[in-house]
Amino acid sequence: MNGTFNESFVGSIDQGTTSSRFLIFNERCEVVASHQLEFTQIYPQPGWHEHDPLEIVESVEKCIDGAIATFQAKGHSINAIKSIGITNQRETTVVWNKETGEPLYNAIVWTDTRTQALVRKLKEREGHEKLQSLSGLPLSTYPSAGKLLWLIENIPRVRDAYENGTLAFGTIDAWLIYKLNGATERDVFVTDPSNASRTLFMNIHTLQYDPVLLSFFHLDQTKVHLPTIVHSSDPKRFGSLSSTLLTGTPITGCLGDQSAALVGQKGFSAGQAKNTYGTGCFLLYNVGPSPVISTHGLLTTIAFDFQGQVSYALEGSIAVGGSSVKFLKDNFNFINESEEISALAETVEDNGGCVFVTAFSGLFAPYWIDDARGTIFGITTYTKRGHVARATLEATCFQTKAILQAMEKDSGKKLRELAVDGGMCNSDLAMQTQADLISIPVNRPAMRETTALGAAIAAGLAVGVWSSLKDVETLNADGRTTFNPAMTKDKADGMFALWEKAVNMTRGWTN
Structure with missing residues (x-):
């Protein structure tokens, strides 16, 4: 047209x-x-x-x-x-x-x-x-x-x-x-x-x-x-x-990519957060016009600076997100295309006892363990490729939960909903798993090019394509999918405790 x-x-x-x-x-x-x-x-x-x-x-x-x-x-x-x-x-x-x-x-x-x-x-x-x-x-x-x-x-x-x-x-x-x-x-x-x-x-x-x-x-x-x-x-x-x-x-x-994604998700106000599942995984929480310096392993960053309107964010950075799926494809030949990861993970009912700490470059927020390396725990003769695939998706979801817990401690507020974007969020299984583990709804937009949109908003504001952030708040917001938690909090907490145990066991590997 x-x-x-x-x-x-x-x-x-x-x-x-x-x-x-x-x-x-x-x-x-x-x-x-x-x-x-x-x-x-x-x-x-x-x-x-x-x-x-x-x-x-x-x-x-x-x-x-x-x-x-x-x-x-x-x-x-x-x-x-x-x-x-x-x-x-x-x-x-x-x-x-x-x-x-x-x-x-x-x-x-x-x-x-x-x-x-x-x-x-x-x-x-x-x-x-x-x-x-x-x-x-x-x-x-x-x-x-x-x-x-x-x-x-x-x-x-x-x-x-x-x-x-x-x-x-x-x-x-x-x-x-x-x-x-x-x-x-x-x-x-x-x-x-x-x-x-x-x-x-x-x-x-x-x-x-x-x-x-x-x-x-x-x-x-x-x-x-x-x-x-x-x-x-x-x-x-x-x-x-x-x-x-x-x-x-x-x-x-x-705008740096993660700040751009927050802008593209219309996270203009304090208390709004987004998680981008790209090569890495990055959770940004808008804290408003004054910086909050983390005491729980998070970073303080600039959300945006639009002609003097400055917003800060707390950030949790995960080094390995979608790149763990690429690893299964390229290094282990588990799948032919990254999009096939969900189908492989759905061939089994759960992770079969497998926990995969995807610390290929050490662990970033909130752990900051430089000397950890990728480790799979719980392998038995029962373990199939589907279990490893599921454990791979869960690794990013566990790290996101750890970051959200740190954000609650730093900000004193509990997030009500998590907006998501990036390649891995195309997986319904991954997003349902995320909602289950963090025990809050996960909100996925229909238009997922939020990072590029954030940069376009920054550029358009400068030349009057949009006159203010209010102009873009309601644009292209239709067709969102909400994933509601379907797992008991006790079960989610038990799975997370096993993840934390695995994380602690990866410390010091490169020494």
């Missing part, structure tokens, strides 16, 4: 861990065109995970042109696309030469654990206990800070650039914005608070880089260039595309 005469559209770059996508939304927050490309996953050593920064940019540009071809085939005009938003995998670290725009090493991905020994040394430094109150993050292999230090210490080209004062550091959003603007041609070098809050360099209270944090990491700000932190929604600061079929279209919104 062709658009109406003056209809406006917003593009959204969704640069994820395993693929890049470009989606085009109309004013009703509906997807009218999209294109997706997977890109190379590089694993040079156990625990190492890298991406080619130039391949990421190339994949994004191809996705833009691919989606535009579909968009035009439907009778729409490129001129109707008013702006573009960007959402991205967070913490993934890119370094390049500020004078040439050339990457100095592969991007080190957020899941990478090569900094484990470095992080242990940092925990012996004076002042490490103050980091979380300033940045919202604990010291771990997860944030960008350790990745940058490792690069400076171990890669001669990076160390030389640092010593020469030509080293540029950025997360994926900053790298993309820089390259999509033509790199050195315009030198647009910015990030937003939702991404900057994942580096361990930004003060969570001031939304600016903190000299105490930078000093702790022994970083000389005259030798490393950091992107300027700007609002998540801004009509000017992100520049515009210098290539593709959308050359000249302004970039006006930027």
Whole structure:
């Protein structure tokens, strides 16, 4: 169907861990065109995970042109696309030469654990206990800070650039914005608070880089260039595309993927929460205009900064979510496609006594056990592939329950309902299991492109496609599915106690 005469559209770059996508939304927050490309996953050593920064940019540009071809085939005009938003995998670290725009090493991905020994040394430094109150993050292999230090210490080209004062550091959003603007041609070098809050360099209270944090990491700000932190929604600061079929279209919104998903789920107010079941699994709970520093293993992050309206969130990050299903497919050949996991799990009535702690990269929130590794407990001669499949789905649900318990302790409030999105939420079995284990309803939207939608909302707000968050609250909200708990709380608690026992047994494996 062709658009109406003056209809406006917003593009959204969704640069994820395993693929890049470009989606085009109309004013009703509906997807009218999209294109997706997977890109190379590089694993040079156990625990190492890298991406080619130039391949990421190339994949994004191809996705833009691919989606535009579909968009035009439907009778729409490129001129109707008013702006573009960007959402991205967070913490993934890119370094390049500020004078040439050339990457100095592969991007080190957020899941990478090569900094484990470095992080242990940092925990012996004076002042490490103050980091979380300033940045919202604990010291771990997860944030960008350790990745940058490792690069400076171990890669001669990076160390030389640092010593020469030509080293540029950025997360994926900053790298993309820089390259999509033509790199050195315009030198647009910015990030937003939702991404900057994942580096361990930004003060969570001031939304600016903190000299105490930078000093702790022994970083000389005259030798490393950091992107300027700007609002998540801004009509000017992100520049515009210098290539593709959308050359000249302004970039006006930027949000880290999990913040974008919260916005896309319309979680604009304190007390609303969402859980995204992607490569990893990320639960964000909006706590309003003031940060809450966790004392129960959670992170404090920026939900969004829309022209001075700042919302904070408590976050529980699970390193392995959908990637555990991909593991069963690629490494064990249990299934041919990830979508088949539910059917395999439904060939058995329960997990048959199996508990799978999917700690491939250690355990993130609320445990923060860097030296745990993936372990399956309870295998007997009775164990079938279906039991392992069910235990794999349950692993993410158990970790979500642990995060929700921590959030209740930090916020003093019990969540009434959990909004969900991401690939694994397509499994009715997984979502019913989640509702059973957390003993509250799980709410799944019909339109599940919430991460890309969040970036589109940020971009559209900046150019007047929507005048306020109230404008988008009720859009595209039909067709939700609610999964109500069907298991007794005693049984759910008993299963969770066995999970916690298994978690404790994985400690110290890599020592």
